[in-house]
Every structure is written in C-alpha cells, then in structure tokens.
Amino acid sequence: MTTFKKTISAIALAGVSIVAVAAGVQAAEKRPAELAPLGEPPSPPDNPMTPEKVELGKLLFFDPRLSGNGAMPCSACHLPELGWDFPDKISLGYPGTVHWRNSPTIVNSAYYGNLFWTGVSKSLEAEARTAARGGVAGNGEDDMMEARLAFIPEYRERFNDVFGTEYPLMRDAYMAIAAFERSIVQRDTPFDLYMLGDDDALSDQQKRGMELFTGKAGCSTCHDGALISNQKYYNLGVPAYDGWEDDELAQITFRFELYAKGSTEEKYRKWKDDPGLYFVTKQEADLGKFRVPSLRYTKYTAPYMHNGMLETLEDVVEFYNQGGGTNDWAATKTDLIKPLGLTDKEKADLVAFVESFSGERLLMETPDLPEYEPLPAVTN
Incomplete structure (x- = not known):
C-alpha cells in the first residue's frame, strides 16, 4: 500500500471525512507561503523562563527604582493600556530631557533577533540593560540600583529563590525583565x-x-x-x-x-x-x-x-x-x-x-511593589 493510501486509511479509521480533509488541504493551500502564524516564544538556554522569574521580572518592569532618579520604570515608556509603547512621536525622556526616537511595543519582542530601531542590542537582556542605563531613557547606574534593591526584603528573597544570590544583582534583574517581556506575546x-x-x-x-x-x-x-x-x-x-x-x-x-x-x-x-x-x-x-x-x-x-x-x-x-x-x-x-x-x-x-x-488589547494592572526596609543588623 502506498504512503498516500495508508494516510487516507488512517484518516478513515479515525472517523474523519476524507472530503473534509481534502477541503482542509485545499483551504490550507490558499494561505500565502510568505507569511506564517507565530509559534511558541523562545526561551534561551542561558536564561530559561520560569513562573518565578517571570513574576520577578514583572515587578521590576513596573518598578521606578530601576532608573537614575528612582521614578522611571520600563513601563513609563511601555504603557500596557496604550499598546505597550508610548503614544507620541517620540518616547518619554528622562526628566530634564526628551527622547529622540519612537518607542516600539514590547508585545512579541521575544521573537526579534535584534532590538531597538538599529538592532544595537542582540537580546532582550541587553535591551533591558541599555534602556535602564541610557542617558535620555532610564539614566541608571547598576551600583545605585543594586543598592536600592538590597533594601527591599521581598526582592532579596525573590532573587535568592530565582538566582541563588544573597543580594540582588542587576545582571539578574535584566534577565528577569527579559523573561517577563518574553511572556508578553x-x-x-x-x-x-x-x-x-x-x-x-x-x-x-x-x-x-x-x-x-x-x-x-x-x-x-x-x-x-x-x-x-x-x-x-x-x-x-x-x-x-x-x-x-x-x-x-x-x-x-x-x-x-x-x-x-x-x-x-x-x-x-x-x-x-x-x-x-x-x-x-x-x-x-x-x-x-x-x-x-x-x-x-x-x-x-x-x-x-x-x-x-x-x-x-x-x-x-x-x-x-x-x-x-x-x-x-x-x-x-x-x-x-x-x-x-x-x-x-x-x-x-x-x-x-x-x-x-x-x-x-493585552492589558495588565500595575502590580503592588514591595517596600523598603532597613537592612538587618550584622551580628558577630
């Protein structure tokens, strides 16, 4: 029996109309070959997605403390209710400045091989770092942002659970933000x-x-x-x-x-x-x-x-x-x-x-962010 006949026989045994299958094949052939539906978003082997990492990244995405002045979260330029971007010609700039390019949406950004309008970042991890530190964007410095995160007990606990570190590191923060962004598809x-x-x-x-x-x-x-x-x-x-x-x-x-x-x-x-x-x-x-x-x-x-x-x-x-x-x-x-x-x-x-x-529309409420608390006293 030929492969084609075996396939038809299997379909018939499954109780599926051969006419319906043929119609489906004919309909599928009408779809343009140049285009395709989206598959599952990638999960890089050096930054696998987990629910805990995505949830941490969500908090950090909305947290303004990851910026120079403590008031410019990622979500300032990527507003969920407004397309996950900024609704103006040019994106919001760091206070005292304006930006100089339009803010792209992060929806489906998981699938890009190069980020930003000129592909300057090759991953969402690098994109998060570039945006947080950019002179007319987040204008943050890693050491200052890490110090802020260290004074937040919930972040210390979450970073320890996800990354195994005693205190939060910005390297890991960017990985968590990237994991969250990969979930917005x-x-x-x-x-x-x-x-x-x-x-x-x-x-x-x-x-x-x-x-x-x-x-x-x-x-x-x-x-x-x-x-x-x-x-x-x-x-x-x-x-x-x-x-x-x-x-x-x-x-x-x-x-x-x-x-x-x-x-x-x-x-x-x-x-x-x-x-x-x-x-x-x-x-x-x-x-x-x-x-x-x-x-x-x-x-x-x-x-x-x-x-x-x-x-x-x-x-x-x-x-x-x-x-x-x-x-x-x-x-x-x-x-x-x-x-x-x-x-x-x-x-x-x-x-x-x-x-x-x-x-x-993909909508999301701003999460409740954890509060600062004094670092525990060091005991000998």
Missing part, C-alpha cells in the same frame, strides 16, 4: 487563526487586503514570516522628526546623541536628521536605515515609524502608495519602494488586513 490574532485553518477568521475585505499585501502592494517583500518582518534595515525616506525644528530640548538631545554615538565635527554641525544604522556600522551606505518592525499589534501602537512621523495606519499605507518620502539621506533610500497606484478601496482593504495582525 499575542498568538491568537485573526491572522493567526486564519493561517491555522479558520477560513472565517478574516473578513472578505481582509482577504482582499491579504492579496494586495502579498501581491500588488509588495508589503511581504519586507514584512514576511511569522513575525511579519524580515528584520533587515532600509531607508524609506521617512521625513525628519519635526520637533527638531522648534523643540529646544529635542535639539539638545539630537546633538547629545550625535556626540555620544560618534560623529566627526563636520557631521556634528551639518547633520539635521537621524543617521540610523550608521551609528552601529559607521558606514555611510547605512545612513537613514532602520530595522523593519513587525506589523503585529500595530492596531494599538500609533504613531508609526522610527520617529512617529506617520500618525495612522492609513497614513502609513498612503506613504508607501506614494513611493515613500524624502529625507536627508536620499543616496541610501531603498529602490524597493515605488509608487503603487492603489485605489482608495484597495488602501482601505490593505489597512483592514494589517489590523488582522492584532487581537484584543
């Missing part, structure tokens, strides 16, 4: 349900949008796979952040970042736009390039792009429909973007499909 979106076989999970409009996404609009050239991102870097011609024209603090932050990340005197004086990936590679071919973000959960994460210059998903679709924009880095703009010639109906269909990458 969404895998039951209409898109995922459709890709797993539910023909009714997408509306007719969304299915038309899917055809555009993988066809005429060419979105899946860069937004593919299960993450809906190839995680590569491109200059799309996104215009410079308009706050640099009239916001004094934003101008100071921009100059600070140019200086801190390394640029010549000439470039420091001349550049008026975010150099992007150039800061990582120092290759002028990478000027203005930023990582392709996932389109998952984007229904709740407006505004869009690395500097928030596009306000709505409709604006994003129109931006691509026009062939991108113009900025100071015209020489490096990708040739993948060309005018699309989409009709108003097609643009609406495309937006509807992009919204299918988002399910219900």
